[in-house]
Amino acid sequence: MPHTVVAEATALSRRDFVKVCTAAAAAVGLPAWAGEKMAEQVAKGKKPSVIWLHYQECTGCTESLLRANAPGVGELILDLISLDYHETLAAAAGYQFEATLESTMKENAGKYVLVVEGSIPLKDGGVYCYVGGEKAIDTLTRVAEKAAAVIAIGSCASWGGIPSASPNPTGAVGVSQALKGKPVVALPGCPANPYNLLGTVLQFATFGTLPALDDKGRPLFAYARVIHEDCPRRAHFDNGRFAQAFGDPGHRQGWCLYKLGCKGPQTHANCSLLNFCELPGAWPIGLGHPCIGCTEQGIAFNVPIHQNMPIDKPTAPMAYPGVNPPQGHQSLIAVGVAGLVVGAAAGAGYAASRKLAVPPGQGTKKED
Ligand code: FSX
Ligand code: SF4
Numbered sequence: 001m002p003h004t005v006v007a008e009a010t011a012l013s014r015r016d017f018v019k020v021c022t023a024a025a026a027a028v029g030l031p032a033w034a035g036e037k038m039a040e041q042v043a044k045g046k047k048p049s050v051i052w053l054h055y056q057e058c059t060g061c062t063e064s065l066l067r068a069n070a071p072g073v074g075e076l077i078l079d080l081i082s083l084d085y086h087e088t089l090a091a092a093a094g095y096q097f098e099a100t101l102e103s104t105m106k107e108n109a110g111k112y113v114l115v116v117e118g119s120i121p122l123k124d125g126g127v128y129c130y131v132g133g134e135k136a137i138d139t140l141t142r143v144a145e146k147a148a149a150v151i152a153i154g155s156c157a158s159w160g161g162i163p164s165a166s167p168n169p170t171g172a173v174g175v176s177q178a179l180k181g182k183p184v185v186a187l188p189g190c191p192a193n194p195y196n197l198l199g200t201v202l203q204f205a206t207f208g209t210l211p212a213l214d215d216k217g218r219p220l221f222a223y224a225r226v227i228h229e230d231c232p233r234r235a236h237f238d239n240g241r242f243a244q245a246f247g248d249p250g251h252r253q254g255w256c257l258y259k260l261g262c263k264g265p266q267t268h269a270n271c272s273l274l275n276f277c278e279l280p281g282a283w284p285i286g287l288g289h290p291c292i293g294c295t296e297q298g299i300a301f302n303v304p305i306h307q308n309m310p311i312d313k314p315t316a317p318m319a320y321p322g323v324n325p326p327q328g329h330q331s332l333i334a335v336g337v338a339g340l341v342v343g344a345a346a347g348a349g350y351a352a353s354r355k356l357a358v359p360p361g362q363g364t365k366k367e368d
């Protein structure tokens with residue numbers, strides 16, 4: 001067996017593990033029994049081997065995975081897979097570590113999952129990024145050839161991200177552009193939301209299949225809706241209450257950030273429902289910053305942060321997520337299930353509308 005670089009042991013009892021798997025399955029839109037089935041597979045030692053390659057990026061995707069609370073998304077993912085090669089987390093180094101890549105590929109040919117973090121430079125023959133003495137594009141092509149599935153984590157790996165911003169000095173592209181003809185699951189986000197890796201891994205490890213994707217290779221369970229549809233500040237948007245400047249009274253009261261350049265109306269992502277680090281409110285809009293469209297090629301690092309976006313869905317939803325989400329620590333289970341409930345309610349319109357009135361003399365109309 002290849003050397004496993006990340007410890008597999010966790011402090012979770014089997015009962016807790018089944019519980020967390022079930023909640024995680026629900027959070028990412030899989031049936032609850034998928035979590036139970038996954039826990040059974042893990043008990044039988046059936047974990048997919050994963051090779052994780054790093055190229056041009058900031059390592060924020062790995063960092064956000066590791067910064068979750070316990071029992072966290074990161075811990076759960078590391079329980080569901082056998083992470084056999086990961087350049088950031090490896091204890092080994094040099095030739096010994098590079099040998100792990102070769103042995104993992106050999107022993108799991110056609111069965112391993114390749115996760116790529118970071119963009120791939122193609123300009124000037126790809127000379128701008130070498131790892132272990134080999135060009136990024138060469139290692140990527142070689143490792144992807146024998147992979148059962150390829151996952152691009154983060155915006156850099158999905159479509160080039162920050163390294164591809166104009167003037168794109170290295171000719172940085174995403175994995176699907178570098179590997180012509182190979183299906184790639186893209187999980188954009190800068191960093192990617194760890195839940196989206198969890199959902200993809202859960203499905204692959206349990207059923208051996210990949211989630212349904214949109215035309216950009218993004219799983220529909222996470223990227224089918226724009227943030228504006230599920231934003232906790234949406235009631236303020238629909239009632240014309242906008243922050244006009246950072247730090248003004250509207251901003252301090254949590255009003256809509258549209259006029260500060262929020263890209264939520266055009267950005268497909270689920271960070272409004274499944275926040276980062278499993279902390280309610282830990283996402284850009286939750287912290288008072290407009291969305292910069294980090295999951296969208298053509299918006300993030302392209303459209304100026306404070307430029308206003310067109311509105312395609314002007315009609316108010318049937319129900320709003322709460323405008324004052326609870327703050328502080330919350331468990332994976334609570335966040336996952338809350339995310340599912342909010343998503344279902346907002347999507348299906350079961351709950352009563354909670355439109356708020358504009359306080360006299362405050363707020364502005366949308367068209368202002
Ligand atoms: Fe890119 Fe991931 Fe942004 Fe960083 O590595 S998506 S620069 S947060 O972390 O690839
Ligand atoms: Fe939320 Fe931005 Fe839409 Fe306002 S414009 S409701 S802050 S997504």
Ligand code: F3S
Nearest residue numbers: 269271291292293294
């Ligand atoms: Fe990214 Fe916007 Fe969410 S910047 S993390 S898609 S709020």
